Amino acid sequence: MSDSLPRVLFVDDESSILDALQRLVEQEDWDCYYAKSADEALAMLEKQRFDLIVSDVIMPEKNGFALLNEVRKHYPWTVRIFLTAFARQETVVQALADGCVQQIIGKPWNDQELKEVIRSALRQYQQQKNRSIEFQAVINSIPLLPALPQSYTQVRSCISADDVDIDRMAELISQDVGLSSALLRWANSAIFGLRFQVETVKRAIVVLGTDIVESLVLSEAISQAISENLPNVSGFPLNDFQRHSFATAAISRQLIGNLFSSDKEKQDRAFIAGLLHDLGKLAAASFFSQKFAKAISLAKSSACSLSKAEKKILGVTHAELGSFLAEWWALPPLIVNAIHWHHDPAGSPVERDLMDAVHVANLLSHQFGFGSNGDTKPEEATEASWERFFLTEEGIEILKAKTEELVQTMSS
Numbered sequence: 001m002s003d004s005l006p007r008v009l010f011v012d013d014e015s016s017i018l019d020a021l022q023r024l025v026e027q028e029d030w031d032c033y034y035a036k037s038a039d040e041a042l043a044m045l046e047k048q049r050f051d052l053i054v055s056d057v058i059m060p061e062k063n064g065f066a067l068l069n070e071v072r073k074h075y076p077w078t079v080r081i082f083l084t085a086f087a088r089q090e091t092v093v094q095a096l097a098d099g100c101v102q103q104i105i106g107k108p109w110n111d112q113e114l115k116e117v118i119r120s121a122l123r124q125y126q127q128q129k130n131r132s133i134e135f136q137a138v139i140n141s142i143p144l145l146p147a148l149p150q151s152y153t154q155v156r157s158c159i160s161a162d163d164v165d166i167d168r169m170a171e172l173i174s175q176d177v178g179l180s181s182a183l184l185r186w187a188n189s190a191i192f193g194l195r196f197q198v199e200t201v202k203r204a205i206v207v208l209g210t211d212i213v214e215s216l217v218l219s220e221a222i223s224q225a226i227s228e229n230l231p232n233v234s235g236f237p238l239n240d241f242q243r244h245s246f247a248t249a250a251i252s253r254q255l256i257g258n259l260f261s262s263d264k265e266k267q268d269r270a271f272i273a274g275l276l277h278d279l280g281k282l283a284a285a286s287f288f289s290q291k292f293a294k295a296i297s298l299a300k301s302s303a304c305s306l307s308k309a310e311k312k313i314l315g316v317t318h319a320e321l322g323s324f325l326a327e328w329w330a331l332p333p334l335i336v337n338a339i340h341w342h343h344d345p346a347g348s349p350v351e352r353d354l355m356d357a358v359h360v361a362n363l364l365s366h367q368f369g370f371g372s373n374g375d376t377k378p379e380e381a382t383e384a385s386w387e388r389f390f391l392t393e394e395g396i397e398i399l400k401a402k403t404e405e406l407v408q409t410m411s412s
Helices: 015-025 038-047 064-074 090-098 111-129 133-139 150-156 166-174 177-187 201-208 210-229 238-259 264-276 279-287 289-302 306-313 318-328 333-341 352-368 383-388 393-411
Strands: 007-011 031-035 052-055 079-084 103-106
Touching: 007 015, 007 038, 015 031, 015 111, 031 038, 038 052, 038 064, 052 064, 052 111, 064 079, 064 090, 079 090, 079 111, 103 111, 111 133, 111 318, 133 318, 150 166, 150 210, 166 177, 166 201, 166 210, 177 201, 177 210, 177 393, 201 210, 210 238, 210 264, 210 279, 238 264, 238 352, 238 393, 264 333, 264 352, 279 289, 279 318, 279 333, 289 306, 306 318, 318 333, 333 352, 352 383, 352 393
Parallel strands: 007 031, 007 052, 052 079, 079 103
Antiparallel strands: none
């Protein structure tokens, strides 16, 4: 056995099931262990660390619910999976919703499907482990990581490596009144320099370009999906958050335009990065509403940054949480990096111009008073930042006026 290999524990009171699992995984590069009861499994967990546990539900004396709830409490970094003949039972499904387990696999299982589920869970585990044990514990306490919004995946399906189905994309977007109106407002906004009225979704797609459309659909779809179930988080009004995101996107695009006036692609990428940079705050408000509210309150009462307060209360920052969610969704690296590095652009290994623009745009959005994102003591942009983006006092006032006009248009 090697300490470098993932360690998996299978728990089932039936010897025949454990034998079948042992035969199934014997060729995998995993260190696998087997327990015939919940108590035996807990005794093994006391002696060594396991990356993943796969447990039956119905077992004598102590069942799988009790076992995995103890694992969640005492070993929160361990990924938890039910392997059960009662996969559709209400209590089993509730265990998934409550965060007792991350996934449920039915008996009898498909060999390839079971192995792929375990492989995928171990890949996610390794990504979390590379960050910190505390981060693993936070992620594994989320009841169920959400899938990408369906409206986004449908729009994304219209884009292939060598072709774009604009008609189909326009048809899909037109079915959603909120997405359609948002797209038309952006297409007609001054930031994209239009000299004519855009009146159809199809024309908006042509004018904005598919990259911008894709990011706008993602932003709107996430906001819609989360806002439907978002608890009332004190200090984090969703409308103000959206205003802040709009402003940061607009300012990012204009800052990059100061450096690369003829490069529309770079400007569009800056817009996308700015729009989605605070995705982690939506995730924190959705998954950890009470703790997030406490972090906002702590930041305000102690006059510290929200990130510092989040680290103390949640164990992770919104930047870490948001970038992990973006990785989980396999979003483009640009978005992952913008989320992760928007408070520390110097740490970004790539696209420093864009990361710097998002960082400064985020600060200016606060300074200009455009909405709120829960941060009660944001940093201030440095003089070096002004010089980098050729920002004079007059230029800053012009930038503020342009952004204000855009935010008012988008918020109406």
